[in-house]
Amino acid sequence: MHTISEKQPSLFPFYEGIKLEKTKKPYYFRLLKDIFDGKYNLEQVNECQCRSRNLEPLSRQDRFGLPFGTVICKDCGLILTTPRLSAKDLPQFYRDIYWGLVLGENSAELSTGDKEKAADIYQLMKNHVPSLDDKNLTIIEIGCGSGVKLNTLKELFSKDNILTTVYGCDFSEEAVSKAKDKGLEVYKGGPEVLAGKKADLVILSHVLEHFIDIKNELKAITGLMDNGGYLYIEVPGVCDLLNKSEYGYNYLIYSIMAHNYNFNLTSLRSAVEPSGFKFIAGDEYVRSIFQYSNTPVAERVNTANNYSRILSYLEQLEKMRKAEESKLSRKVKKWFLKKLSGETHE
Numbered sequence: 001m002h003t004i005s006e007k008q009p010s011l012f013p014f015y016e017g018i019k020l021e022k023t024k025k026p027y028y029f030r031l032l033k034d035i036f037d038g039k040y041n042l043e044q045v046n047e048c049q050c051r052s053r054n055l056e057p058l059s060r061q062d063r064f065g066l067p068f069g070t071v072i073c074k075d076c077g078l079i080l081t082t083p084r085l086s087a088k089d090l091p092q093f094y095r096d097i098y099w100g101l102v103l104g105e106n107s108a109e110l111s112t113g114d115k116e117k118a119a120d121i122y123q124l125m126k127n128h129v130p131s132l133d134d135k136n137l138t139i140i141e142i143g144c145g146s147g148v149k150l151n152t153l154k155e156l157f158s159k160d161n162i163l164t165t166v167y168g169c170d171f172s173e174e175a176v177s178k179a180k181d182k183g184l185e186v187y188k189g190g191p192e193v194l195a196g197k198k199a200d201l202v203i204l205s206h207v208l209e210h211f212i213d214i215k216n217e218l219k220a221i222t223g224l225m226d227n228g229g230y231l232y233i234e235v236p237g238v239c240d241l242l243n244k245s246e247y248g249y250n251y252l253i254y255s256i257m258a259h260n261y262n263f264n265l266t267s268l269r270s271a272v273e274p275s276g277f278k279f280i281a282g283d284e285y286v287r288s289i290f291q292y293s294n295t296p297v298a299e300r301v302n303t304a305n306n307y308s309r310i311l312s313y314l315e316q317l318e319k320m321r322k323a324e325e326s327k328l329s330r331k332v333k334k335w336f337l338k339k340l341s342g343e344t345h346e
Ligand SMILES: [Zn+2]
Pocket: 048, 049, 050, 051, 052, 073, 074, 075, 076, 077, 078
């Protein structure tokens, strides 16, 4: 007989979720209600992007304690969210739930850090793409938000006397109108709304992890690129969580149901290279540059040890989390004892 506990993943068992701020709670309950009412179709994920079905359960809840877990592919190390919302439900989810759930009333946070992100893209391009200097650049950003990155890149490249033409697209009407206010040529929708344009550089910053069918989305994106064009991809890297204290060294706080995939650099390469993208440079943060070629990329990343590498990283992370937790509880205990003995007078 199977008990519930036997079915729990060993590394990350039951999780009740972070404490939600008041302004985020209505969105959490609305999502639960909409799922219960059948307004969203949940899909079980049985196959990895690499076609392997060798998937191992990793977690059962996300950051909010919502019943969206993850599995890890034993063949390539890609982490997949399951169940997940279906592709046709995503516009409704992003319109009604997502921003309220992650930001609450703090919608000003929307573009926090985008200037720094643009500076990272600029620097990475300067370091790894020497041919940049002798041309005018066309840049397209998919999921460009209010256009802060595009605007900043324009400024940065103009200091080097590189002339840029920039275009963007985003599903959020509000973001698109803000970008237009900045004088940017930005359209509402996905890559298809930019058909006919060709970019030297396409940017996907914190977008790819939200996709469902990566190959299909990349196919649409290559339609916007010439042979030899560059693709910048940034995603929150799972093998960088020891450097991101904002997640409290907790994989479950990092894991969010809107991310259909969690990558490290190797599993990202493995998901992207088959679509004609040659790896140029990247780190575990993950910030990466690929170059598009319309002939198949010969040199592919070796994923043989990636599954075990990620698992041992996550085990190390759990040790760190527990150590931090006991440090904190020691501090609380000390404070409490002090209080009891009357040493503190506040
Ligand atoms: Zn796989």
